[in-house]
Amino acid sequence: MSEQKLQSQTVQTTGHAWDGDLQEYNNPLPVWWVYTFYATVVFALVYWTIYPSWPFGKGWIGGVSDITYVNSEGETKTHSWNTRALFITDMNEAAVAQKPYFDKVAAMPYEQIAQDPDMSGFIISAGKSLFAENCAACHQAGGQGVIGFFPNLTDDDWLYGGSYEKLHETLVGGRRGYMPAFSEVLNGDQVDQLANYVASLSGIGHDADKAVAGDVLFHSETAACYYCHTNDATGRQDMGAPNLTDNIWLWADVPGARTAESKVAAIRGVISGGLNKGVMPAWSDRLTPEQIKVLTVYVHELGGGQ
Amino acid sequence: MNFNFKHEWIETNIGLMSVLTMLAISVGGLVEIAPLFFIDETIEKVEGVRPYTPLEQRGRDIYTREGCYTCHSQMIRPFRDEKLRYGHYSLAAESQYDHPFQWGSKRTGPDLARVGGKYSNEWHVQHLVAPRSMVPESVMPNYPWLLSTPLDISDTTNRMKALRKVGVPYSLSQPEYDANVKQFGETVARQLHIPDAQENLVEQANFGNYDGDPSGISEMDALVAYLQVLGTMVDFSKYTDDAFVEYR
Numbered sequence: 001m002s003e004q005k006l007q008s009q010t011v012q013t014t015g016h017a018w019d020g021d022l023q024e025y026n027n028p029l030p031v032w033w034v035y036t037f038y039a040t041v042v043f044a045l046v047y048w049t050i051y052p053s054w055p056f057g058k059g060w061i062g063g064v065s066d067i068t069y070v071n072s073e074g075e076t077k078t079h080s081w082n083t084r085a086l087f088i089t090d091m092n093e094a095a096v097a098q099k100p101y102f103d104k105v106a107a108m109p110y111e112q113i114a115q116d117p118d119m120s121g122f123i124i125s126a127g128k129s130l131f132a133e134n135c136a137a138c139h140q141a142g143g144q145g146v147i148g149f150f151p152n153l154t155d156d157d158w159l160y161g162g163s164y165e166k167l168h169e170t171l172v173g174g175r176r177g178y179m180p181a182f183s184e185v186l187n188g189d190q191v192d193q194l195a196n197y198v199a200s201l202s203g204i205g206h207d208a209d210k211a212v213a214g215d216v217l218f219h220s221e222t223a224a225c226y227y228c229h230t231n232d233a234t235g236r237q238d239m240g241a242p243n244l245t246d247n248i249w250l251w252a253d254v255p256g257a258r259t260a261e262s263k264v265a266a267i268r269g270v271i272s273g274g275l276n277k278g279v280m281p282a283w284s285d286r287l288t289p290e291q292i293k294v295l296t297v298y299v300h301e302l303g304g305g306q
Numbered sequence: 307m308n309f310n311f312k313h314e315w316i317e318t319n320i321g322l323m324s325v326l327t328m329l330a331i332s333v334g335g336l337v338e339i340a341p342l343f344f345i346d347e348t349i350e351k352v353e354g355v356r357p358y359t360p361l362e363q364r365g366r367d368i369y370t371r372e373g374c375y376t377c378h379s380q381m382i383r384p385f386r387d388e389k390l391r392y393g394h395y396s397l398a399a400e401s402q403y404d405h406p407f408q409w410g411s412k413r414t415g416p417d418l419a420r421v422g423g424k425y426s427n428e429w430h431v432q433h434l435v436a437p438r439s440m441v442p443e444s445v446m447p448n449y450p451w452l453l454s455t456p457l458d459i460s461d462t463t464n465r466m467k468a469l470r471k472v473g474v475p476y477s478l479s480q481p482e483y484d485a486n487v488k489q490f491g492e493t494v495a496r497q498l499h500i501p502d503a504q505e506n507l508v509e510q511a512n513f514g515n516y517d518g519d520p521s522g523i524s525e526m527d528a529l530v531a532y533l534q535v536l537g538t539m540v541d542f543s544k545y546t547d548d549a550f551v552e553y554r
Contacts, residue, residue, distance in 0.1 A: 016314045052554075055341030071548035082554035087384035087395065088547055094386055133391055137441060138429050146440065149432060277518065279426035285543075286393065286424065 051081055101126070102290040110164035113297050120301075127298025130291055134283070135299075143302045147253050149277075154303040157248040159278075161237040162306035168296045170280060171287075177240055177278020179228075182271050186223060193217055194225065195268040201233055202247035205260025240278070251275055347553045350399045354539045356490050357403040357474045358532070359497040360462050360507040361514075365532025367465065368525050369408070372449060379410030380419040380536065393420040394542045397550060403474050415446060420537030427516045430530045452526040453517060462503045476500050 013023040048054065051063040062080030069088045070076050079085050101122045105113060113119045132141065139145050143153035151159060159177070160170050182191060197214025199206040218225045218233070226233075228241035235243035242250065249255060252266040283292060299305070316323050342348050358366060369375070382388050384395040396419050401407045425433075432439060435453055437446040470476040477483040477499050486495035497506050511523040516530035 014313070055345060058344060058346045060341070060345060069548070069551075072546050077548060077551075079551055079554075082551065083384045084395070084551045084554050085548070087386065087389070088551070090386045091389065091547075134424070137425055137433075140442075149428065149440075277426075277428045279428060281423055281426060 105290050105293050110293075110297055110300070113293075114301060123294055123297050123301070126291075127294050130287070130295050131298055134287070135295070138280075143299065145250070147249060147256060148251065151250050151278075152248070152304075153299055155248055156304050156306075157243060157246055158237060158304065158306065159235075159240045159242055159250075162300070162304050164296055164300055164305070166237070167299055167305075168292065171292050171295055171299075172282065172284045174282035175240060175278065175280040177275055179241075179270070179275040181274030182223060183273065186217075186272075188272075190217055190223070191268055191272045192264075194223060194271050195264045198233075198244050198267050198271075199260075199264050201245040202254075204247070204254065204263050206264060251278075348398055349402055350397045350550055350553045352397060352399045352540050353544065354541055355399050355402060356494050356539060357469075357476060357498055358535070359510055360466065360503040361510040361528050362532045362535050363465065363469070364457060364459070364462060364507065365528035365530070368452070368529045369532060370406075372452075374418075375408050375410050376412075377414035377446070378416065378418045379408075379413050380417065381409040382417055382419045388417070392417050393537065396537075397540065400537070400540060405469055405472050405474065415444075418533070418536055422534045422536040422538035427514075427530050427534065428518060430533055431517050431526055434526065434529070452529060453519075453524055455525045457511075457523045457525050457528050459504055459507055459523065462507055463500050466500045466503055470500070 012026045014026045017023050048061075049063065050065045052060055053063060054061045065081045066078050067081045067085045067089070068076060068078045069085045070092055071088065077085075101119070104119060105122075108116070108119070113123060131139075131143070135143075138150040139153050140150075145152035151157075156162070158166070160166055160175055182194075186194070193210045193214035194217055195214070196206040196210035197212075197218055200208075200211040200214075217223045218229075219231065228239050229235050229244055230241075233244040235241045247254075252270045254263045254266050257263040257266050283295075287295070316326060357363075380396070380401070382392045382394070382396045389395065396409075400419075401409065429440060431453065433441070434449045436448055436450070437444040466474075466476045467478070470478065475482070475486060475489070475498065477486050477495070478501070483495060483499050486498050489495075490498065496502065497510075499506075508523065510531065511527045512520070514527070514531060516528075516534070517524050517526035
């Protein structure tokens with residue numbers, strides 16, 4: 001049928017023939033297509049006139065449309081249309097909507113923010129997204145941390161302190177953990193004795209004789225562990241020296257070790273190798289003071305705040 | 307007819323058709339790209355942007371070798387959501403020494419234009435070796451060999467010479483070095499001096515110990531050094547939010 005239809009029409013050919021008899025029909029484009037094409041041409045002309053488009057000399061044609069925005073000094077400025085000015089406008093609009101909350105955050109003391117029902121709703125939603133983007137990569141989505149790498153923020157144990165002020169200090173300035181490698185000053189037996197003593201502090205299976213010897217070593221000038229971890233091994237938050245008596249572990253993977261021997265071995269590894277990690281970046285350049293304050297309260301409310 | 311004659315003439319001359327096809331398809335590129343070389347204000351005038359140090363540049367080579375750009379862009383657009391997540395939008399000036407630039411057009415992973423300083427070296431090392439140990443929902447492949455492969459530093463100077471040819475101001479002679487001291491200050495200029503490249507690389511890697519293993523220089527050292535400098539060169543607190551509008 002289509003063949004009949006073709007024959008019934010008088011379609012022109014392009015006029016040239018290959019191999020003597022091969023010819024090509026010259027069908028016109030559909031009318032709707034042609035007019036759509038013309039419409040796009042007209043659209044382009046209008047678009048070029050309104051928005052910045054053609055390069056011209058050492059600059060470009062800015063277009064007839066302007067954009068007015070308010071800069072950080074509060075001055076109203078007008079510039080030929082561009083996305084950077086549009087961005088400022090967008091940021092300003094959002095800032096206006098959030099301003100009452102952030103102003104309150106800036107003005108209120110931490111305790112009051114945490115207790116105010118309206119504000120704690122804001123802290124939970126704003127804090128959650130700030131935490132997810134900036135903190136969760138290390139401390140994980142729920143703040144549970146990763147043993148061996150990043151501390152748990154939901155327990156009661158704090159390396160540098162869990163008060164609002166200390167959390168704020170940590171967020172603003174960052175932290176850097178350090179413990180010397182004791183393999184350089186102690187022999188293998190001594191490290192083993194210390195590890196058994198540290199295990200005994202948390203009630204983990206250990207060799208009692210070695211633990212006694214480790215106790216002496218811990219408080220001796222040879223190892224001088226008490227210097228940072230204190231005499232009763234509860235740690236010093238001003239130095240980031242952890243409490244060794246609470247059975248909460250960060251660097252030695254004690255919970256992941258199955259047998260008492262491997263738990264002691266994990267502690268031994270930390271003592272002999274030391275630590276030159278536990279780096280927390282400083283956030284003062286990346287987040288605003290209000291955002292840091294929101295995060296301070298958010299982290300405090302994760303469960304371990306003091 | 308005259309028209310038909312020309313058409314047939316092109317179709318039967320493959321050489322002519324190739325030339326005309328080339329001309330037709332290059333129009334788009336020429337119109338869009340060429341004028342940018344002549345516009346004065348394409349690159350914003352900002353302080354702090356410098357070419358990469360030898361170690362950072364080697365890290366960048368590994369970044370391109372491993373194809374990081376296929377999933378990670380380095381281009382923060384001037385939108386509110388991007389600002390909130392990644393930081394200040396990227397400036398043209400910040401990639402002026404990038405050859406090739408790593409802007410990218412697709413994100414499977416997050417944008418990395420300002421990842422520098424956001425995480426610790428330790429996190430980067432662990433995350434590159436085993437991404438899911440740090441980010442459980444990640445689809446990023448593991449790159450364990452970066453930690454075990456020593457960095458080949460033998461061709462560092464040649465790589466820098468190649469970049470110098472395409473316009474990166476690495477210095478070979480004393481006058482070039484002096485010009486760099488003037489433009490970037492002495493500390494940076496020293497890092498840009500090609501004859502000292504290997505020495506500088508070793509020094510930076512040993513001092514920074516980016517991979518946590520002080521015994522040697524691995525590819526991880528270089529890559530983490532590069533990641534940690536991304537987006538950190540310009541101090542945006544020096545500029546008002548509308549300073550860059552003037553360039554558009």
